[in-house]
Amino acid sequence: MTTSREIRLKSRPVGTPVADNFELATVELPAPGAGEVQVRNHWMTVDPYMRGRMNDVKSYSPPFALGEAMQGGAVGEVIASNDPSLAVGDLVQSMYGWREAFNAPAGAVQKLDTFGLPPQAFLGVAGMPGMTAWVGLLKIAALKDGDVVFVSGAAGAVGQIVVQIAKIKGNTVIGSCGGADKVAYLKSIGCDEVIDYKAEPDLTAALNRVAPKGIDVYFENVGGEHMDAAIAAARPFARFALCGMISQYNATGEMYGVKNLIQAVGKSLRLEGFIVSNSFQHLPEFLKDMSGWIQGGQIQWKETIDEGIENAPGAFLKLFKGENTGKMLVKLS
Ligand SMILES: NC(=O)c1ccc[n+]([C@@H]2O[C@H](COP(=O)([O-])OP(=O)(O)OC[C@H]3O[C@@H](n4cnc5c(N)ncnc54)[C@H](OP(=O)(O)O)[C@@H]3O)[C@@H](O)[C@H]2O)c1
Numbered sequence: 001m002t003t004s005r006e007i008r009l010k011s012r013p014v015g016t017p018v019a020d021n022f023e024l025a026t027v028e029l030p031a032p033g034a035g036e037v038q039v040r041n042h043w044m045t046v047d048p049y050m051r052g053r054m055n056d057v058k059s060y061s062p063p064f065a066l067g068e069a070m071q072g073g074a075v076g077e078v079i080a081s082n083d084p085s086l087a088v089g090d091l092v093q094s095m096y097g098w099r100e101a102f103n104a105p106a107g108a109v110q111k112l113d114t115f116g117l118p119p120q121a122f123l124g125v126a127g128m129p130g131m132t133a134w135v136g137l138l139k140i141a142a143l144k145d146g147d148v149v150f151v152s153g154a155a156g157a158v159g160q161i162v163v164q165i166a167k168i169k170g171n172t173v174i175g176s177c178g179g180a181d182k183v184a185y186l187k188s189i190g191c192d193e194v195i196d197y198k199a200e201p202d203l204t205a206a207l208n209r210v211a212p213k214g215i216d217v218y219f220e221n222v223g224g225e226h227m228d229a230a231i232a233a234a235r236p237f238a239r240f241a242l243c244g245m246i247s248q249y250n251a252t253g254e255m256y257g258v259k260n261l262i263q264a265v266g267k268s269l270r271l272e273g274f275i276v277s278n279s280f281q282h283l284p285e286f287l288k289d290m291s292g293w294i295q296g297g298q299i300q301w302k303e304t305i306d307e308g309i310e311n312a313p314g315a316f317l318k319l320f321k322g323e324n325t326g327k328m329l330v331k332l333s
Contacts, residue, residue: 002101004027013055031080036083037103040333045128072098091112100333126290140239141219141241145171155186165299207233216238231264231267242272
């Protein structure tokens with residue numbers, strides 16, 4: 001038997017989640033059955049979309065079940081195998097996060113070739129968040145030469161990669177974030193202008209100041225007043241990649257209503273939402289670009305790391321308090 005601890009959803013949050021919505025449980029894992037492997041996780045990710053899965057509503061991703069271990073991306077090592085496709089010591093990626101160890105059919109985990117990158121990079125820059133940045137900017141917003149790009153949540157997992165892809169492509173980039181340390185980080189990775197929305201809450205005025213000629217692309221991570229400001233600053237035919245709206249995820253009453261959407265008509269704006277998993281056909285192209293950029297030193301990234309499964313709920317809650325810079329991760333062993 002292998003002892004593992006896991007985080008279960010104890011109750012559904014109303015508004016911002018609290019520690020009491022989660023519970024830590026201990027389970028004993030038997031040896032893996034035929035066709036199964038046993039994996040010890042080294043890393044797990046916490047992501048904003050998991051907040052939506054805590055609600056009992058129909059969405060693109062099913063709700064987490066009460067009283068059961070939550071799910072999410074993880075990277076770990078095979079510690080016992082009862083399937084010829086995987087051997088003890090193999091590094092694997094899975095959706096069995098929020099737990100220290102698990103048994104699963106061998107086909108439910110993917111063997112990971114890290115190409116020399118640290119394994120947790122496949123939960124960030126070389127994984128789902130990195131691909132979200134790549135898809136949103138290059139496929140959804142269809143970035144062109146000369147575009148001025150505005151990205152909100154710019155110092156987060158997705159945002160930090162959007163900024164750098166836009167710079168690699170030779171574009172002007174404006175980022176928004178909360179706090180002086182994040183402003184300094186964004187400048188260090190080449191962001192041309194940075195708005196600290198906490199210090200300068202009139203976002204429309206702030207964007208007008210740093211982009212007096214307007215913007216051509218808006219990469220939306222935050223929602224609310226950021227969207228009003230982006231629409232106000234948009235040039236005719238600007239494209240908006242609607243990636244996420246984290247400022248609204250914990251709303252209890254009515255969500256923020258965009259005030260100037262009418263301008264989308266006169267300016268012929270294109271606003272397009274997207275979910276990265278609908279673009280997985282681009283995975284090989286993304287990995288080719290990203291591995292080349294990383295090897296060429298053109299992309300760097302930050303991680304904020306908490307340790308221990310018992311601290312995973314706290315790491316998740318940091319996303320909503322802006323306490324992460326770059327990818328928020330939990331180290332498990
Ligand atoms: N469409 C897709 O397929 C897809 C895939 C991945 C992620 N996403 C979305 O992309 C966005 C970024 O995700 P991520 O994983 O990169 O997270 P992240 O940016 O690393 O972390 C969340 C950040 O959001 C900011 N934030 C939190 N509450 C806020 C509020 N009320 N107002 C303004 N900013 C707030 C904080 O940064 P500050 O300190 O700067 O405020 C915080 O650090 C999220 O909206 C997420 O849902 C979408």
